[in-house]
Amino acid sequence: MIRGIRGATTVRFNEEDEIIKETKRLMEEMAKSNQVNPELISSVFISVTSDITATFPAKALRLIDGWKYVPVMCMPEIDVPGSLEKCIRVMMSVETKLPQDKVNHTYLNEAIQLRPDLTKE
Template sequence: MIRGIRGATTVTNNNADEIVAETKKMIEQMAQQNDVDPELIASVMISVTPDLNAAFPAKALRLIEGWKYVPVMCMPEISVPGSLPFCIRVMMTVNTTAAQNQMEHIYLNEAKKLRPDLVQE
């Protein structure tokens, strides 16, 4: 069965190093909390708000050991008035036997506001 794991985080500035570092942190937590083996990842899609263009956040995956062949794609998030700025969102699809309600979605920094019902402290 293929399941989706969601993640989102924010950065404080449109800074390449911060974009990559925060994306890496989020992806690693998504994998760890869901016991994800990179061999079982179907794909990772990453979107960024229009105010982030200093780096491709997909670069973060290439910094994680064993993730060399994981398919990843970046895209812009739609610009909705009043939406959370400096936000990076991820949809990771994985092959798993876990039930939908067992997926641990990761929201970090200001992105915790997006899904307070899913945030674990």
């Protein structure tokens, strides 16, 4: 079964090092909490708010062992007035045996407010 695993995080500054660090942290937590093997990842889509322009967050995936061939694409998030700033959102499609209600979606930093119903305490 192919399932979508959602995740999001925020950065304090539009700086390459922080964007890469926080994206890598998010991806590693998403993979760990769902026992994801990179061989079973179909694709990863990453969207960013318009205030993130210093680098492509997808670069972070290349720093994770075994993720060299994972297809990844970055795109802009819809610019909705009043939405969370400096936010990186991820949709990872993976082959898994987990039932949909057992998938662990990961929200870090200020992004916790996006889906408090899915955030573990």
